[in-house]
Amino acid sequence: DAGVIQSPRHEVTEMGQEVTLRCKPISGHDYLFWYRQTMMRGLELLIYFNNNVPIDDSGMPEDRFSAKMPNASFSTLKIQPSEPRDSAVYFCASRGDENSQYFGPGTRLTVL
Amino acid sequence: RKEVEQDPGPFNVPEGATVAFNCTYSNSASQSFFWYRQDCRKEPKLLMSVYSSGNEDGRFTAQLNRASQYISLLIRDSKLSDSATYLCVVNFRRLDTGRRALTFGSGTRLQVQP
Numbered sequence: 001d002a003g004v005i006q007s008p009r010h011e012v013t014e015m016g017q018e019v020t021l022r023c024k025p026i027s028g029h030d031y032l033f034w035y036r037q038t039m040m041r042g043l044e045l046l047i048y049f050n051n052n053v054p055i056d057d058s059g060m061p062e063d064r065f066s067a068k069m070p071n072a073s074f075s076t077l078k079i080q081p082s083e084p085r086d087s088a089v090y091f092c093a094s095r096g097d098e099n100s101q102y103f104g105p106g107t108r109l110t111v112l
Numbered sequence: 113r114k115e116v117e118q119d120p121g122p123f124n125v126p127e128g129a130t131v132a133f134n135c136t137y138s139n140s141a142s143q144s145f146f147w148y149r150q151d152c153r154k155e156p157k158l159l160m161s162v163y164s165s166g167n168e169d170g171r172f173t174a175q176l177n178r179a180s181q182y183i184s185l186l187i188r189d190s191k192l193s194d195s196a197t198y199l200c201v202v203n204f205r206r207l208d209t210g211r212r213a214l215t216f217g218s219g220t221r222l223q224v225q226p
Contacts, residue, residue, distance in 0.1 A: 043218075048213070
């Protein structure tokens with residue numbers, strides 16, 4: 001299995017631009033999570049889906065952030081408009097059973 | 113107070129040493145516990161689950177103390193390859209949403225030196 005796939009791996013953009021991060025979970029996993037990691041705040045859960053349905057989006061920082069999961073093999077996290085404080089590493093993770101949450105390699109976002 | 117707290121370190125130890133990390137959690141209703149490992153500029157990876165009776169995986173031993181609300185990770189005979197950040201992870205039902213979620217500590221950095 002290829003594991004969780006994320007793209008792009010690195011993104012540099014200017015303030016005000018729209019950013020779209022993509023994730024392909026492990027086949028057969030019915031949970032998908034989006035996290036953000038910074039030095040100051042550590043790893044934070046933004047939103048998670050179960051069977052493509054958003055379950056808990058209370059971690060999404062503001063209306064500028066939105067996430068979708070149109071099917072079982074694809075999810076996006078969009079930031080519009082982006083701001084410098086959104087600079088972070090964004091991880092996608094998927095889970096099958098209780099104990100096996102697998103993370104993707106992350107997208108390193110820099111907003112100038 | 114943070115929901116999951118860890119000493120950030122770094123812990124600098126020589127090869128072959130035994131090192132232990134603790135982690136405290138604030139929610140007494142926490143239901144499951146894990147240790148993840150994260151290498152520099154990489155994603156977190158599950159190291160081991162933590163069971164009430166304590167569990168061992170090779171050189172790694174994890175223990176849970178529900179009464180005092182802490183979990184620990186012991187690494188024996190440290191290797192250079194053990195150098196990483198170790199994240200304590202707690203799964204509990206959030207009071208504000210009623211949903212269960214994994215909450216990650218900020219991690220403890222370990223540097224094993226030759």
